[in-house]
Amino acid sequence: MLLELKNIRKEYEDKVAVDSLSLEIPKGVIYGIIGPNGAGKTTTIRMVMNITVPDSGEILFENKPVDETFRDRVGYLPEERGLYKKMTLIDVVSYMAALKDFSKSQVNEKLDYWLNRVDLIDYKDKKVEELSKGMQQKLQFITTIIHEPEIIILDEIFSGLDPINIEIIKDILLDLKREGKTILFSTHVMEQAEKLCDNLCMISQGQKVLDGTLTDVKSRFGKNSIQINIDGDGKFIKELSGVKSFTEYNNYIEIKIDKNSDTNQILKSVADKVMVKRFEIVEPSLYEIFIETAKADPTDFNGNGGQHA
Amino acid sequence: MHKFMIVFKHEYALVVKKKSFIVGLILTPLLMGLMMFAPILIEKFNEKKTEHLAVIDRTNLDIGKKFVENLEVYTLDDSVTASFIVENLYVIDAFDVDEFNTTKDSLKNLISEGNLKYLVVITPDAVTTDTGVYVVASNENISANRKFRWQLTKVISSLRLEASNVNIPIDSVLNMTQRIDLIAKDLKGVTVSYEIQLFIAIVFVMLMYMLIILNGQMVMRSVIDEKTSRIMEVLVSSVTPFQLMLGKIFGLGAATLTQVAIWVIAGYTIFALNPIQSTMLNGILTPFLLIFILLFFILGFLLYSTLFALLGSIVDTEKEAQNFLVPIIMCLMVPVMLSSLIIDDPNSLVVRIMSFIPMFTPTTMVMRLNFLFPSLPNNSLFQPAVLESILTLIVLAATVLGTIWLTSKIFRMGILMHGKRATLPEIIKWIRK
Known part of the structure; x- marks a missing residue:
C-alpha cells in the first residue's frame, strides 16, 4: 500500500470528527473520499497532511510513519484556497515549487505547458489579484502538481469550478494517473466522483460506510x-x-x-x-448507494461546497 | 535549514524589491535630519535681518540711553551689521502722562503697520520694582526678549548697586554672579560631554524603538496576510511551521537590518568627512561600546519580532491585534520613560533590576551602556560593569530562545485557525501539547 490509515480517531471538543477510520490507498489509483458536508473528509485529509494529529491510530506512507520527506513528495490542495494576491503568477508558482525543492529552472521548463493546458498562458506575468476566482482555482491546482509529486491530495476538488473547468482538471488527473501518480481526493459531489475514481470510500458522520473499487461497490448492489x-x-x-x-x-x-x-x-x-x-x-448511482447504505438524509448533500471543519 | 533559507529569501526579497523600501531608505534619514537641523536653520534664517525698535524712558536716570548703547554689542553674522537699530529714544518726564500716551499710541501704530518691531517702555519705578520694564511687540521673539532683558538688567542692577552705596564696577559684580562650567572628566582624564552622552543614548534608543516597532508590525502583517489569504495551509504542507516562522522573523529582520546597515555606512562616511564631530564622538563611541549596543539591539530585535509573530498567529485581523500592541509597546517604552533614573545613576538598584527583566533589557542597557562604558578605565571584559552587561546579554539570549520555542508551539496551531481569536485556555493547551 502506498498510503494506509489505521484506525484513525479524531475528537474535537464537542464531537467526534473521525472515528475508527481505516483506509488503504494503493499506488497509481484515483481514490475518492466521498461523503456529505461535515462527514469528516477534510479532517481525514488534514491528518494525512500532518496538519492535525489524530488522537489515536496511525498513518503509514510506504509502510512507514509519515515523516519529513513526505512533504516534498506530495501535492496538496486544501479546501480553503488561497494564493499571494500581490505576486505574479510565475512568482507564486516558483515560490510554491521552491518550497517543494523544485528549482526555478525546472519550473520554467514546465510552467508554459501547464498554463496552456488550463488556458492561463496569457496571464503569466499578471498579478494573481487580476485573475477571476475560477482562474485562481486553476492556478492553485497547477501549484499543487507542478513539482511532479508522487501523490496528489485534493480536498473538495470540484468546489468553485464550472463544468468546463471541471472537465479540464479531470483530464489532467486522468493523464497524471496514466503517468503512475496516485491521486486522493474528497468531494461531496457524487456524480463527479463516479466519473473519476477507481477506488472509493464513503464516510458519514466520521465513520466509514463502505469502501472498495468502484466496480466492486457497484456490483455489490446489483x-x-x-x-x-x-x-x-x-x-x-x-x-x-x-x-x-x-x-x-x-x-x-x-x-x-x-x-x-x-x-x-x-x-x-x-x-x-x-x-x-x-x-x-x-447500475445504481453512488448517491443512491450512499443513501441506502448510510441511511443518510438526502438533504445533507444540498450544501454548497463544504464549509465544515 | 534548506527550507528555512527558501522562506528567508522569499520574505527578504518581498520587502527589498518593493518601491517603498527604496523610498524609506532615502526618506527616513532625510526626515530625521530635517527634524534635527530645522531649529538651527530657522534660527539662522531669522537672525539675518536688522530689527528696528523705539525706547521710551520715563525715569530721567539715563537708563534708556545706556540700554541703547549696550544694544550695539549685538551684530549679525558678518559682525558689522547691527542686529538692532533704535529708531528713536524718547525721554519723557514721569508726570507727563499725556505726552507719554500720545507717543506710545503713535509708536504702537507704527508696530501694527509693520514699520517698527519693538517698543521698550521703561516706567518711572523701573529701579524700585522688578516689573518696571516691558516690551510691546506684534509677536513675541524669545531671543530678542532675552537680549533686551540681559542689557536692561545690567543697567538697572548698577543703578541699584549705586543706590546702596556699594562701590564696585558693575561688570565685575556681574562676572562674579555668572554660572560656573563644571567639566566632567573620566578616569582616563578625558573630558566627557554629558550632553553628548545623553544625545547618543537617546538617538540609539529611539532608533531601536522605531526599528523594532516597524519591523515587528511587518512580521505581524505578513503572518496575518498569509492567514487571511488562506495560503497558510499550503505553506505548512511544504514546510514546518517552525521553519516558516523562523524564515519570516529572520528574512524580514534581515531586510530591515539591510536598511540600517546602509544608513550606518552612509552616516559613518559623513562623520568621517567632518573632523570636528568625529573627534567629539571618538571618546564615547568606541568600537567596544558599539559591539555591545549591536548585540543588545539584535537580541532585542529578535525578542520583539518573535512576539509580533506570535501576536499575528493568534489574531484574525490587524484590527484585533491593536489591543495587544499596547502592552508590547509599553514594555519597550517603560525604560525610556524612566530614563531619568538611568541618567541619574546608571548603577542604582532599580536600574540594575530593570536590566535583568528581558523585556526591558535592550532599551535599558543601550541607554545605560552609554553612561557606563565611556568611564571605564579600559576595555577589558573582566570588570564588574562589563561582566554585568554580559550577564544581562546571556539572560536576554536565553529568553529569546525560550520565546522562539514557546511561540513555535502557539504559532503551529494559531496560523491554521480562522474566524476567531485564540483564547488563553486554548493557547495554554497548545503549549502543553
Missing part, C-alpha cells in the same frame, strides 16, 4: 435501478407492483425494483399508458 424517459405524467409508475422506490428528476424518472421483479412486465405497464422514449436498466 442492477436494480431503471431510468425511464416518457412523454406525459409518470406518477402512476410509483404504484406498479415490484417498484420499491421512485424518484422524479428533471427529465427522467428513476425507479428501484425488487430483486425478482419482471422488468418486462413493468415496461409493458408503462408503455400501455404513456409514450416511452427510453427504458434502461442501470
Whole structure:
C-alpha cells in the first residue's frame, strides 16, 4: 500500500470528527473520499497532511510513519484556497515549487505547458489579484502538481469550478494517473466522483460506510435501478407492483425494483399508458448507494461546497 | 535549514524589491535630519535681518540711553551689521502722562503697520520694582526678549548697586554672579560631554524603538496576510511551521537590518568627512561600546519580532491585534520613560533590576551602556560593569530562545485557525501539547 490509515480517531471538543477510520490507498489509483458536508473528509485529509494529529491510530506512507520527506513528495490542495494576491503568477508558482525543492529552472521548463493546458498562458506575468476566482482555482491546482509529486491530495476538488473547468482538471488527473501518480481526493459531489475514481470510500458522520473499487461497490448492489424517459405524467409508475422506490428528476424518472421483479412486465405497464422514449436498466448511482447504505438524509448533500471543519 | 533559507529569501526579497523600501531608505534619514537641523536653520534664517525698535524712558536716570548703547554689542553674522537699530529714544518726564500716551499710541501704530518691531517702555519705578520694564511687540521673539532683558538688567542692577552705596564696577559684580562650567572628566582624564552622552543614548534608543516597532508590525502583517489569504495551509504542507516562522522573523529582520546597515555606512562616511564631530564622538563611541549596543539591539530585535509573530498567529485581523500592541509597546517604552533614573545613576538598584527583566533589557542597557562604558578605565571584559552587561546579554539570549520555542508551539496551531481569536485556555493547551 502506498498510503494506509489505521484506525484513525479524531475528537474535537464537542464531537467526534473521525472515528475508527481505516483506509488503504494503493499506488497509481484515483481514490475518492466521498461523503456529505461535515462527514469528516477534510479532517481525514488534514491528518494525512500532518496538519492535525489524530488522537489515536496511525498513518503509514510506504509502510512507514509519515515523516519529513513526505512533504516534498506530495501535492496538496486544501479546501480553503488561497494564493499571494500581490505576486505574479510565475512568482507564486516558483515560490510554491521552491518550497517543494523544485528549482526555478525546472519550473520554467514546465510552467508554459501547464498554463496552456488550463488556458492561463496569457496571464503569466499578471498579478494573481487580476485573475477571476475560477482562474485562481486553476492556478492553485497547477501549484499543487507542478513539482511532479508522487501523490496528489485534493480536498473538495470540484468546489468553485464550472463544468468546463471541471472537465479540464479531470483530464489532467486522468493523464497524471496514466503517468503512475496516485491521486486522493474528497468531494461531496457524487456524480463527479463516479466519473473519476477507481477506488472509493464513503464516510458519514466520521465513520466509514463502505469502501472498495468502484466496480466492486457497484456490483455489490446489483442492477436494480431503471431510468425511464416518457412523454406525459409518470406518477402512476410509483404504484406498479415490484417498484420499491421512485424518484422524479428533471427529465427522467428513476425507479428501484425488487430483486425478482419482471422488468418486462413493468415496461409493458408503462408503455400501455404513456409514450416511452427510453427504458434502461442501470447500475445504481453512488448517491443512491450512499443513501441506502448510510441511511443518510438526502438533504445533507444540498450544501454548497463544504464549509465544515 | 534548506527550507528555512527558501522562506528567508522569499520574505527578504518581498520587502527589498518593493518601491517603498527604496523610498524609506532615502526618506527616513532625510526626515530625521530635517527634524534635527530645522531649529538651527530657522534660527539662522531669522537672525539675518536688522530689527528696528523705539525706547521710551520715563525715569530721567539715563537708563534708556545706556540700554541703547549696550544694544550695539549685538551684530549679525558678518559682525558689522547691527542686529538692532533704535529708531528713536524718547525721554519723557514721569508726570507727563499725556505726552507719554500720545507717543506710545503713535509708536504702537507704527508696530501694527509693520514699520517698527519693538517698543521698550521703561516706567518711572523701573529701579524700585522688578516689573518696571516691558516690551510691546506684534509677536513675541524669545531671543530678542532675552537680549533686551540681559542689557536692561545690567543697567538697572548698577543703578541699584549705586543706590546702596556699594562701590564696585558693575561688570565685575556681574562676572562674579555668572554660572560656573563644571567639566566632567573620566578616569582616563578625558573630558566627557554629558550632553553628548545623553544625545547618543537617546538617538540609539529611539532608533531601536522605531526599528523594532516597524519591523515587528511587518512580521505581524505578513503572518496575518498569509492567514487571511488562506495560503497558510499550503505553506505548512511544504514546510514546518517552525521553519516558516523562523524564515519570516529572520528574512524580514534581515531586510530591515539591510536598511540600517546602509544608513550606518552612509552616516559613518559623513562623520568621517567632518573632523570636528568625529573627534567629539571618538571618546564615547568606541568600537567596544558599539559591539555591545549591536548585540543588545539584535537580541532585542529578535525578542520583539518573535512576539509580533506570535501576536499575528493568534489574531484574525490587524484590527484585533491593536489591543495587544499596547502592552508590547509599553514594555519597550517603560525604560525610556524612566530614563531619568538611568541618567541619574546608571548603577542604582532599580536600574540594575530593570536590566535583568528581558523585556526591558535592550532599551535599558543601550541607554545605560552609554553612561557606563565611556568611564571605564579600559576595555577589558573582566570588570564588574562589563561582566554585568554580559550577564544581562546571556539572560536576554536565553529568553529569546525560550520565546522562539514557546511561540513555535502557539504559532503551529494559531496560523491554521480562522474566524476567531485564540483564547488563553486554548493557547495554554497548545503549549502543553
